[in-house]
Amino acid sequence: MTMNHRRSLANRCNALKSTGPRSAAGKRASSQNSRKHGLNSVPDFESSLEYQTLIDLIAGEGFSAFSCADIAAGLLNYRRVMDAYYDTYTSPEPVDEFLRDMNVKASNPIFSELLSPSGSEPQDVREMAAFFASIQRQERRKGGPVSRRSADTHKLIRYQRNGIARLSRAVRQA
Amino acid sequence: MLYNVHFGIYVDVAMPVEDKSKSLLPFLSSPKLLPDESEAEFQSGLQSLLSELDNPSPLAVALVSQLNECLWWIKRHTVDKELLLHEAMARLLSKAGSYSETYDNRKVSEALERYLDGSADQDEAVWIEDILAKSKLTLSDLRVRAFKDAAKYIKMVDDLIHRQHQTMRHLQRSIDSIDYKSRLIKRMDLELEALESRQPVKGVLSLDDESS
Numbered sequence: 001m002t003m004n005h006r007r008s009l010a011n012r013c014n015a016l017k018s019t020g021p022r023s024a025a026g027k028r029a030s031s032q033n034s035r036k037h038g039l040n041s042v043p044d045f046e047s048s049l050e051y052q053t054l055i056d057l058i059a060g061e062g063f064s065a066f067s068c069a070d071i072a073a074g075l076l077n078y079r080r081v082m083d084a085y086y087d088t089y090t091s092p093e094p095v096d097e098f099l100r101d102m103n104v105k106a107s108n109p110i111f112s113e114l115l116s117p118s119g120s121e122p123q124d125v126r127e128m129a130a131f132f133a134s135i136q137r138q139e140r141r142k143g144g145p146v147s148r149r150s151a152d153t154h155k156l157i158r159y160q161r162n163g164i165a166r167l168s169r170a171v172r173q174a
Numbered sequence: 175m176l177y178n179v180h181f182g183i184y185v186d187v188a189m190p191v192e193d194k195s196k197s198l199l200p201f202l203s204s205p206k207l208l209p210d211e212s213e214a215e216f217q218s219g220l221q222s223l224l225s226e227l228d229n230p231s232p233l234a235v236a237l238v239s240q241l242n243e244c245l246w247w248i249k250r251h252t253v254d255k256e257l258l259l260h261e262a263m264a265r266l267l268s269k270a271g272s273y274s275e276t277y278d279n280r281k282v283s284e285a286l287e288r289y290l291d292g293s294a295d296q297d298e299a300v301w302i303e304d305i306l307a308k309s310k311l312t313l314s315d316l317r318v319r320a321f322k323d324a325a326k327y328i329k330m331v332d333d334l335i336h337r338q339h340q341t342m343r344h345l346q347r348s349i350d351s352i353d354y355k356s357r358l359i360k361r362m363d364l365e366l367e368a369l370e371s372r373q374p375v376k377g378v379l380s381l382d383d384e385s386s
Binding site for chain 2: 057058060061062071075078082083085086089090097100101143144145146147149150151153154157160161164165167168171172174
């Protein structure tokens with residue numbers, strides 16, 4: 001068992017004792033943890049420079065002011081989705097190689113050593129091993145980097161569908 | 175007056191529409207590429223699509239560049255399907271035979287990638303063949319098993335490709351609609367011009383006016 005392996009396991013065991021953020025700032029920061037792509041927020045295109053520029057350009061093609069606004073918003077919305085799509089594709093959740101490749105059974109002596117100051121019992125060691133085995137299963141189920149990025153990007157399909165439908169409708173109804 | 179429209183590209187809003195189509199070209203077409211991708215290839219695809227349009231308007235250029243991006247995504251996702259298979263093959267090999275803690279998944283994955291490319295050195299090739307022999311598998315057996323393992327993710331990538339095709343269909347319809355509209359306006363202008371040229375001098379009554 002290498003020193004790094006022992007240290008990683010010790011860190012993970014200590015992290016299990018954590019009860020989350022305590023300060024208001026910490027709670028505020030962690031409340032944003034689940035926000036990944038921001039596509040559920042309502043965009044404010046109308047105050048952006050891009051929006052006005054697009055309207056000016058499209059107006060030159062003989063569309064009405066209402067249609068221009070609709071098309072510009074549709075185009076910017078579609079770009080927003082595709083930018084998020086690219087970001088999701090290029091930065092998938094990283095693979096925890098340590099957890100994926102660790103041998104849980106071989107780590108039992110370390111668990112008992114780490115738990116010994118609190119008077120560990122075989123039951124405690126077994127529970128900790130079971131806990132690590134379960135998070136290892138979850139990690140392995142997620143697959144490698146390509147599987148992860150495919151799964152993450154797949155979640156954005158509905159945003160892309162809605163984005164292109166909005167743009168296409170705006171252009172065809174103009 | 176210059177405006178930063180997107181991707182840091184500037185468009186002069188005071189220029190005529192014909193020039194704007196050229197300025198707008200980099201506006202929505204400046205791609206976000208991966209490190210190993212060629213921008214020249216991306217731009218040449220875009221140019222070939224644009225060359226099929228007769229004097230495209232700025233909006234048509236914007237839509238065509240989105241269409242080109244869809245084609246690019248299809249290419250990326252198609253490569254991903256093969257990579258998913260390789261990933262699953264490496265995972266199966268890592269588990270095979272005498273898998274132990276020192277039998278590193280990443281090492282197997284990298285060696286297998288080179289082995290499949292044909293760029294593996296002799297030691298790596300022997301090592302991979304040794305693991306295959308230990309697990310009593312041929313390369314094609316391994317591929318079949320990997321396909322089974324990775325089926326869920328391959329289906330996801332197929333969905334992504336299908337979505338890009340649907341998006342392209344929407345974009346194509348929008349481009350057709352703009353094209354039809356511009357042709358209609360041109361035709362109406364011509365008809366109006368023809369009518370105006372046939373209109374008699376003001377104040378002279380025609381036969382139709384007399385009859386009414």
